[in-house]
Amino acid sequence: MKNPQNDTGSKMGMWLFLLSEILLFGGLFILYSVYRFNNPQAFHLAAEALDRPLGTLNTLILLTSSLTMALSISFLKKGGPRRSLLFLSATLFLGLLFLFNKYLEWTWKVHHGIYPDAPRLLEREKGEVLFYGLYYSMTGLHGLHVLAGVLLLSVMFIFILRGNIHRNHFVPLENTGLYWHLVDIIWVFLFPLFYLIT
Amino acid sequence: MRTYILVWLMLVALTGVAVSVAGMDWGRWSMASALVIAFFKSGLILNYFMHLKDEKGSSLFKWIIPGVLSILILFIGLTFLDVAFR
Amino acid sequence: MPSFYEVGNRSRGILSWIFSTDHKRIGLLYLFSILTFFAIGVLLGFLMRLELIAPGPTIMRPQTYNAIFTLHGVFMIFLFVIPGIPSIFGNFFLPIQIGARDVAFPKINLLSWWIFMTGAFLAILSLFTGGGPVDTGWTFYVPYSLRTPVNVPLAVFAVFILGISSILTGINFVTTTHQLRAPGMTWFRLPLFVWAIYATAWVQVLVTPVVGITLLLTLTERLAGVGIFDPAKGGDPLLYQHLFWIYSHPAVYIMILPAMGVISEIIPVFARRTIFGYKAILFSSLAIASVGSFVWGHHMFVSGQSDLASILFSLLTFLVAVPSGVKVFNWVSTLYKGSIEVAPPLLFALTFIFLFSIGGLTGLFQGALATDVHLHDTYWVVGHFHYTIFGGTGFALFGALHYWFPKMFGRMYHKKIPYLAWAFLFVGFNTLYFPMLILGWKGMPRRYYDYLPQFHSLQLLSTIGSWILIAGLILLFANLVHSLFKGEKVGDNPWHGSTLEWQIPSPPPKENFEKIPHVERGPYEFR
Numbered sequence: 001m002k003n004p005q006n007d008t009g010s011k012m013g014m015w016l017f018l019l020s021e022i023l024l025f026g027g028l029f030i031l032y033s034v035y036r037f038n039n040p041q042a043f044h045l046a047a048e049a050l051d052r053p054l055g056t057l058n059t060l061i062l063l064t065s066s067l068t069m070a071l072s073i074s075f076l077k078k079g080g081p082r083r084s085l086l087f088l089s090a091t092l093f094l095g096l097l098f099l100f101n102k103y104l105e106w107t108w109k110v111h112h113g114i115y116p117d118a119p120r121l122l123e124r125e126k127g128e129v130l131f132y133g134l135y136y137s138m139t140g141l142h143g144l145h146v147l148a149g150v151l152l153l154s155v156m157f158i159f160i161l162r163g164n165i166h167r168n169h170f171v172p173l174e175n176t177g178l179y180w181h182l183v184d185i186i187w188v189f190l191f192p193l194f195y196l197i198t
Numbered sequence: 199m200r201t202y203i204l205v206w207l208m209l210v211a212l213t214g215v216a217v218s219v220a221g222m223d224w225g226r227w228s229m230a231s232a233l234v235i236a237f238f239k240s241g242l243i244l245n246y247f248m249h250l251k252d253e254k255g256s257s258l259f260k261w262i263i264p265g266v267l268s269i270l271i272l273f274i275g276l277t278f279l280d281v282a283f284r
Numbered sequence: 285m286p287s288f289y290e291v292g293n294r295s296r297g298i299l300s301w302i303f304s305t306d307h308k309r310i311g312l313l314y315l316f317s318i319l320t321f322f323a324i325g326v327l328l329g330f331l332m333r334l335e336l337i338a339p340g341p342t343i344m345r346p347q348t349y350n351a352i353f354t355l356h357g358v359f360m361i362f363l364f365v366i367p368g369i370p371s372i373f374g375n376f377f378l379p380i381q382i383g384a385r386d387v388a389f390p391k392i393n394l395l396s397w398w399i400f401m402t403g404a405f406l407a408i409l410s411l412f413t414g415g416g417p418v419d420t421g422w423t424f425y426v427p428y429s430l431r432t433p434v435n436v437p438l439a440v441f442a443v444f445i446l447g448i449s450s451i452l453t454g455i456n457f458v459t460t461t462h463q464l465r466a467p468g469m470t471w472f473r474l475p476l477f478v479w480a481i482y483a484t485a486w487v488q489v490l491v492t493p494v495v496g497i498t499l500l501l502t503l504t505e506r507l508a509g510v511g512i513f514d515p516a517k518g519g520d521p522l523l524y525q526h527l528f529w530i531y532s533h534p535a536v537y538i539m540i541l542p543a544m545g546v547i548s549e550i551i552p553v554f555a556r557r558t559i560f561g562y563k564a565i566l567f568s569s570l571a572i573a574s575v576g577s578f579v580w581g582h583h584m585f586v587s588g589q590s591d592l593a594s595i596l597f598s599l600l601t602f603l604v605a606v607p608s609g610v611k612v613f614n615w616v617s618t619l620y621k622g623s624i625e626v627a628p629p630l631l632f633a634l635t636f637i638f639l640f641s642i643g644g645l646t647g648l649f650q651g652a653l654a655t656d657v658h659l660h661d662t663y664w665v666v667g668h669f670h671y672t673i674f675g676g677t678g679f680a681l682f683g684a685l686h687y688w689f690p691k692m693f694g695r696m697y698h699k700k701i702p703y704l705a706w707a708f709l710f711v712g713f714n715t716l717y718f719p720m721l722i723l724g725w726k727g728m729p730r731r732y733y734d735y736l737p738q739f740h741s742l743q744l745l746s747t748i749g750s751w752i753l754i755a756g757l758i759l760l761f762a763n764l765v766h767s768l769f770k771g772e773k774v775g776d777n778p779w780h781g782s783t784l785e786w787q788i789p790s791p792p793p794k795e796n797f798e799k800i801p802h803v804e805r806g807p808y809e810f811r
Contacts, residue, residue, distance in 0.1 A: 008255030009388050009463040015259065016455040019266050020493045026270045027497035027527050031512060033274055034281045034523060052217070059213050067206040070247045074199065117509030126518025133510040133519070137501060181248045185240045191213075192232035196220035256462055269490060272578055277526050280581065280593035 007171050014175040018182045021145075025186055028138050032193060035130045042127020047197035049114075050135075051105060055195035058101050059187065065094035066184045069177045079167040081160055088157055091180065095150045102143050106136075135194055142190060145183045152176050205246045212239050285793040287694065305390035308792060311376030312692070313397050318372060319761075321363035321404065326754065328356040333716075333750040336743050339735055346733040350419035351434075353731055355411070357422030358439070362446050363404055365677050366535060369542035370488075371400070371453060373684050374481040376692060378457060380785040381475045383466025383803060385795040388459040396452035403446035410438035421731060423532070426513040426524045430505055437506045440499040447492045447499075450538075454488030457481055466784075468803035472566075475783045475807040476559065479566045480545025483573040487534045487541075491577060495531030498524065522587055529580035537576040539673055540640075541569055543680030544611055547633045550687050551615050552808040553781045554630035555622030559808045561614040568607035575604050585656045594653055601651035608644055612637060627779070628702035632683030635710060639675025643668055646721060661731075664724025670717045682709075682760065689764065690778050694791040695771030701763040708756030715749025783807050 036043050072087035109132075113120035116136055121129055156176050159165040165173055216235045220228060244263060245251040253259035288308050292300035301309055332352055335342050344352070379387055387393050411417045414435030420428055424443075429436050461482045465474070474482075502524070504510050511517030513524045552559045559565065581589060581597030615637060624630070646668040649655045659665065690696050719742040724730075728739050735743060777786040784803075788796060 006463065009459055011253070012256060012258060012462060013389055013392075013455050013459045015262055016458055016489050017451075019262060020451050020455075020489050022266050023270070023490055024493035024497050026273065027494045027530075029270070030274050030277055030527065031501075031523055034277060034520070037278070037281065038520075039518075052220075056213065056217055060210060063206065063209045063213065066209075066243060066247050067202055070202050071199065074202070116504075116511065122517065129511050130518050133512045133517070137504065137510060137512065141497075141500075178248055181243050185243050188239045188243070189236050192216055192220070192236055196216060196228075196232050198220050198223055198225075198228045258462060266490070269577070273494075273530060276578060276581065276593070276596070277523075279596055280522070280526070280584075280589040281520075283590035283592040284588070 010171045010175060011178070014178050018178060021182060021186075025138070025141070028134070028141070029189075032134050032138070035127070035134065036193075039125075039127025039130060042125045043131050044197050045125075046128040046131035046135075047194060050195050051108075052195050054101055054105055055191055058098050059191045061094050061098045061101070062184045062187050065091045065098070066181050068094065069180050073170065073173055073177050076160065076165070076170050076173055077167060081163075081166065084173075085157065085160055088153060088160065092150060092153045092157065095146055095153065095180075099143060099146055099150070102139065102146075138190055139194070142183070142186055145186070149176075149180050149183050152179065201246060205242050209239055209242060285789060285798065287789065287791040288794045289791060291794040303394070305386070305394050306794065307375050307379050307386050307390065307393060308692075308796075310393050310397055311372055311374075314367065314371040314375060314400075317397075317401060317404070318364055318368055321359050325356055325359040325364055326757065328352050328359065330750055330754060332356060333747040335733070336735070337747040338744070339737060339740060341734075347419065349733045350731075351411075351417035354418050354421050358407060358418070358443070361422055361535075362443055363407070365539045365673055366450065367400065367446075367453075368539070368677065368681055369546060369684060370457070370481055370484055370538070371397075372681075373477075373546065373688060374453075374457060374484075374542065377688065377785055378478055378481050379460060379464065380788065380792060380796050381478050381783055381807075382461065382464060383469050383784055383797065383801050384460065384464035385797065385800075387456045388463055389456050392452055393456055396449040396456070399445060399449040399452065403442050403444075403449060406438060406442035406445060410435045410442060414438055423528060424499070424502060425528075426502065426505070426519075426521045427515055429502060430514055437503050440502050444496050444499045444503070447496045450488050451492045451496075454485040454492070457485035458489065461485075466800050466803055470803075472563070473803055473806050476548035476562070476565055476569075477542075477545035480541045480548070480569050483569045484538050484541045487538050487573050487577065491531045491534045494527055495535075498527040498531070522584070522589060525584050525587055526580070529583045530577075533580040533583065534573075534577045536669075536673070537572055539677045541572060543636065543677040544569065546680045546684045546687070547615060547636055548611075549781075549783070550629045550633040550683055551618050552810075553687075553779050554625050554627055554633075555619050556625075556780075556810055557618055557622040557808075558806070558810070559614070560617035560620075561610075562806070562808070564610055565614050568610040571607040572604060575600060575607070579604055582651055582656075585653060586660045598651055598653050602648070605644065605648060605651075612641060627686075628697075628699065628706070629683045629687035629779070631703065631706055632679050632686060635706070636676055636679045636683065639671055639679060639713070643671030643673075643675055646671060659724060661729055662724035663720040663728045663730055666730050667717050667720030667724060670720070675713060675717075679709075685764065687779070688785075689767070690774040691785055691790045691792070693768055693771070694774060694789075695767055696774040696778060697767035697771055698763050701759060705756050705760035705763065708752055708759060710756075712749050712751070712753030712756050716746050716753050717749070719743070719746040719749070780810070782810055 068087045068090040072084045072091060075087060076084035109115060114132055115121065116133060121132060153176060156165065156173050159172065212235050216232055219231050224231065250259060250263065288306055293304055295303055301313060304310065332349070335344050335349055375393065379385065414437070415433040416435060418434050418436055418439045419432060420436065424436065424440055461478060501512055505513055511519050513519045513521055515521055548559060548565055579597055579600045581593050582601045585594050646664070650659055650665065650668065686697070686702060723739055723742050726739070728735055774790060776788065776790050784801060787801070
């Protein structure tokens with residue numbers, strides 16, 4: 001029907017990969033829903049101790065990075081590699097900022113003796129141990145995805161700079177964008193599930 | 199470009215709504231409202247930033263998100279059939 | 285036109301294979317690596333049977349026995365039957381059967397072979413490092429897998445890596461089927477093998493990640509003590525089982541659906557008749573793939589899950605039997621009034637139907653709540669799944685090998701020897717596994733190192749069966765290997781098949797088709 005290097009094909013492959021990513025996190029969402037259902041009080045109590053302003057800030061950072069990503073792609077398509085690179089570096093910067101905040105948040109928690117298998121955490125109620133187990137697993141896995149995204153964005157940056165990716169061949173950047181937006185969507189769910197429990 | 203910025207503004211506004219709703223105590227409805235907002239936000243990202251609604255190359259694109267959602271809901275639902283009635 | 289053996293890429297020798305992006309070369313890479321792992325799995329099974337030839341210690345210690353049954357499961361499941369038919373024959377024939385020059389992402393295809401080999405290497409490495417070979421059984425159930433001193437972390441990581449390879453292969457096949465069909469190759473003109481691989485690929489993409497995250501959590505549990513599955517820290521070990529079977533039950537359909545696809549190819553060709561109920565077979569593949577993804581709880585009837593869940597999962601389980609039955613009836617109806625030629629591929633296909641029917645029917649006993657209480661974790665279960673997976677997928681793979689061998693290698697094997705090998709295999713198989721059904725019915729638990737004296741005669745019989753079976757395997761593969769070098773050169777279409785792979789030279793040229801064909805008829809219209 002079409003030649004092997006067609007754009008619809010590449011994007012279809014990327015979307016299929018994203019589906020498998022959704023189900024990778026899906027397993028964790030299954031665990032989350034069961035444990036929250038079984039320990040509503042403990043989850044409420046444990047979530048109080050999370051830094052809601054910092055979480056909100058990180059949400060805004062990722063949402064904004066999605067905007068700059070989309071803009072970068074649209075500028076490349078219109079034939080403006082310079083502006084595209086500008087917005088790409090903004091995306092990169094916001095991604096790194098997100099990771100930095102996450103690092104701060106984790107260090108504070110560890111400092112307070114709340115990390116997996118910590119004696120002070122294990123003294124608490126079982127539900128809270130589970131909450132933090134899920135917190136570290138889910139935000140950790142998400143953080144790894146952000147990190148992978150940052151690396152991918154850097155590779156794209158070099159490709160655009162060298163001219164390997166340009167207005168007539170932009171699917172790799174588009175696929176990177178799809179990945180980046182998905183990582184954002186995952187956070188859109190993680191944020192209320194961990195920071196906004198009332 | 200204007201669409202992108204409008205969508206972004208809506209996303210930011212929705213985040214604000216979610217945070218302030220969490221500040222009020224809506225009891226059992228707060229979880230539901232947070233999730234509804236999250237679904238709405240992801241819908242915006244999927245359709246506008248990821249251009250899912252413009253993807254015409256194959257009918258597959260129409261089905262993937264509803265498909266994966268129903269699979270996840272079935273997985274969670276069947277697991278709860280055990281957990282909630284044990 | 286020179287074949288794909290003669291036209292490589294820029295590299296030479298072995299490099300032109302392990303760095304080739306040609307789907308046919310990758311298919312053959314899988315063929316040889318997967319059959320090597322199969323040989324290891326067979327050897328491990330042979331050792332287990334030898335240990336069980338008499339009660340009490342025979343040739344190994346209990347800990348060794350535990351390691352060996354675990355490894356037998358890990359090798360056979362993750363390195364042989366799950367990748368088996370899709371990765372070997374799917375890679376080789378799916379693009380040709382839809383009239384394409386290659387898969388949609390040839391480089392990712394090569395990458396997934398490399399990832400597969402990395403996973404296999406790590407699995408083997410886990411035997412000699414850390415606390416030694418894993419003794420948990422292939423299911424890695426918590427909490428035991430969290431407590432045992434053996435090298436669980438590396439083993440589960442290896443399986444995680446194998447999962448990535450499986451997902452990438454699935455993505456490739458779904459995209460290929462959607463995007464690269466030749467002009468005129470409509471969805472309802474696809475050969476049923478393609479449909480089966482397509483349905484399987486969806487299952488691979490959608491459920492493999494769930495076991496991926498489960499294994500990753502087991503890993504972090506071991507390394508950091510997170511506590512999500514650890515009852516001592518409030519975790520629920522049953523949730524491990526839920527997540528594990530959300531993948532591992534559909535995984536049995538990853539194993540069997542491609543096998544059913546092979547059978548649907550072989551039967552019409554050797555009955556010289558159009559397949560009976562093309563659409564029924566096709567939709568039953570899709571039905572098996574979808575309903576089969578929601579029956580995982582039937583592995584947990586005695587685990588302590590809620591009765592309500594057990595009842596519903598039991599009902600769903602019986603539902604899957606319907607599309608499986610539809611297939612069997614359609615195959616048999618295809619044979620009806622056909623001019624049947626019992627060539628080796630058909631012989632294996634017919635054996636598939638026979639053995640798989642036994643496997644399927646014995647499965648219903650476990651799907652029923654009351655009888656499962658008696659049968660759970662007994663030799664009955666071991667007998668049941670060897671009938672479905674070995675008797676099913678294994679025999680289908682032998683059938684596929686004999687059906688496509690002339691196309692893949694351009695040579696024909698010695699045609700009499702497969703009948704002899706088949707006789708050994710068939711007798712050996714039933715002598716090996718039928719006693720297991722009886723043993724299980726009488727109450728012999730699975731995975732036990734020792735047994736009561738009253739089980740001795742059946743255990744002995746089973747061990748003797750394993751020798752006959754292995755003799756058959758050796759004969760079968762010796763014939764094929766010999767024919768690889770000495771077999772008679774063969775024409776393009778020795779079986780008079782009507783699907784696209786038979787319309788091109790044997791072995792196929794590098795990009796399969798000189799000109800992409802225009803398809804004007806269904807896959808099983810014989811002249």
